[in-house]
Amino acid sequence: MPDAREMGPGGPPSELVSEVVSQQAERHPGVGAPRAFFAPGRVNLMGAHLDYNGGAVLPAAIDRGTVVAVSPRSDGRLRFTSSLEGGEHEFDLARLPSERTGTWADYPLGIARAMLSYVGAGPEGASFHFGGNLPIGAGLSSSASICVGTSRSLASVWGLDLEAVDHVHIALAAEREFVGVQCGIMDPYAVGLARAGHLLWLECRDVRFEHVPFDSERLSILVADTGVRRELAASEFNRRVEECRQAFLILRREEPEASCLAQVSMDALGACAEELGPVLSRRAAHVIAEVGRTSLAREGLREGRPEVLGEQMMDAHASLRGLYEVSCPELDCLVEAAGRCEEVFGGRLTGAGFGGACVFLIERGSEEVVRARLEESFREAFDRDPQVAVFQAAGGPSELAL
Numbered sequence: 157m158p159d160a161r162e163m164g165p166g167g168p169p170s171e172l173v174s175e176v177v178s179q180q181a182e183r184h185p186g187v188g189a190p191r192a193f194f195a196p197g198r199v200n201l202m203g204a205h206l207d208y209n210g211g212a213v214l215p216a217a218i219d220r221g222t223v224v225a226v227s228p229r230s231d232g233r234l235r236f237t238s239s240l241e242g243g244e245h246e247f248d249l250a251r252l253p254s255e256r257t258g259t260w261a262d263y264p265l266g267i268a269r270a271m272l273s274y275v276g277a278g279p280e281g282a283s284f285h286f287g288g289n290l291p292i293g294a295g296l297s298s299s300a301s302i303c304v305g306t307s308r309s310l311a312s313v314w315g316l317d318l319e320a321v322d323h324v325h326i327a328l329a330a331e332r333e334f335v336g337v338q339c340g341i342m343d344p345y346a347v348g349l350a351r352a353g354h355l356l357w358l359e360c361r362d363v364r365f366e367h368v369p370f371d372s373e374r375l376s377i378l379v380a381d382t383g384v385r386r387e388l389a390a391s392e393f394n395r396r397v398e399e400c401r402q403a404f405l406i407l408r409r410e411e412p413e414a415s416c417l418a419q420v421s422m423d424a425l426g427a428c429a430e431e432l433g434p435v436l437s438r439r440a441a442h443v444i445a446e447v448g449r450t451s452l453a454r455e456g457l458r459e460g461r462p463e464v465l466g467e468q469m470m471d472a473h474a475s476l477r478g479l480y481e482v483s484c485p486e487l488d489c490l491v492e493a494a495g496r497c498e499e500v501f502g503g504r505l506t507g508a509g510f511g512g513a514c515v516f517l518i519e520r521g522s523e524e525v526v527r528a529r530l531e532e533s534f535r536e537a538f539d540r541d542p543q544v545a546v547f548q549a550a551g552g553p554s555e556l557a558l
């Protein structure tokens with residue numbers, strides 16, 4: 157991750173935009189003049205592992221993400237290149253593959269397919285070049301960022317007047333139906349519907365949302381990436397999804413009116429403890445308590461009491477470690493170190509866990525102090541530095557002035 161001090165106030169740095177646009181011209185000669193778009197990544201502050209259980213989540217978009225330069229083509233072909241990944245991927249718009257290619261191009265290809273089925277016909281081809289400044293695999297949703305960014309830019313080339321939420325639906329369809337990841341709904345909503353200076357309160361059961369003001373004068377969001385990337389992360393994530401599904405099937409017999417695990421009560425959990433067994437009981441206990449913590453966190457923010465949100469984040473981390481079992485020593489070390497800093501309101505692992513990054517809510521102005529403390533503790537334990545960056549709650553996808 158680039159250094160916190162290198163970041164601009166919202167949006168991608170101009171050097172990054174210039175680099176993506178000039179690479180696009182170089183690697184796609186002879187196409188029309190490019191337009192450029194930015195789609196942010198996201199960090200989730202509360203509501204860990206609640207989206208696929210029907211609970212509410214509280215993410216923010218961040219001012220790191222994907223830059224897309226795109227030009228129309230008259231030959232009916234789609235062509236994708238990237239500064240971050242290798243290869244040139246070219247497809248005939250009239251005969252897009254129905255099977256994944258197994259490369260990064262599956263994301264933009266999935267978007268093109270989803271958009272075609274959404275709007276009927278694709279008028280013309282397009283040449284895309286992608287770049288960006290989101291670390292991959294840190295839990296900051298690089299996949300939703302590239303999907304929403306591609307959707308937004310392809311719609312512009314095709315002259316389609318789509319709403320922000322249409323891009324979210326297209327991104328979800330691409331990831332679920334083409335790339336083949338059964339992701340929850342949080343990531344594309346967090347990226348696609350973000351509003352600068354706000355967190356998104358998203359109720360995943362019935363997809364209701366509102367924007368909750370984030371006091372950027374007083375608060376900063378600090379993300380510390382452990383650098384740990386686990387091969388097991390995807391299969392463990394799917395296992396948690398399955399465990400929650402099984403727990404709900406049992407608990408629903410006790411509370412038939414509940415339509416998802418997030419709606420089940422602690423009483424039902426107590427009544428079914430034996431049938432659930434220890435593992436499913438722990439998973440369900442995390443989910444049910446996290447619902448309450450996330451509501452308290454929103455209240456705290458609304459009342460201008462960030463310490464309430466911070467406290468819920470610390471409790472959430474303890475639960476993710478002990479009950480949901482998705483933490484690791486590197487993440488725990490960062491949260492413990494942050495717990496000793498008075499400038500930190502609270503923090504927890506973010507994203508799916510099993511490595512990746514922690515998110516902290518801190519007093520604005522204390523970024524360098526907190527960074528130094530986290531680095532010191534982490535270095536002592538693991539003999540290397542975490543990658544620390546500071547964010548403000550950023551806006552959603554946008555076209556960039558060239």
Ligand code: GLA
Pocket residue numbers: 200203204205206207208295339340341342343507508509
């Ligand atoms: C991953 C998934 C999200 C969500 C989080 C856990 O980041 O992509 O949909 O389930 O894990 O909160």
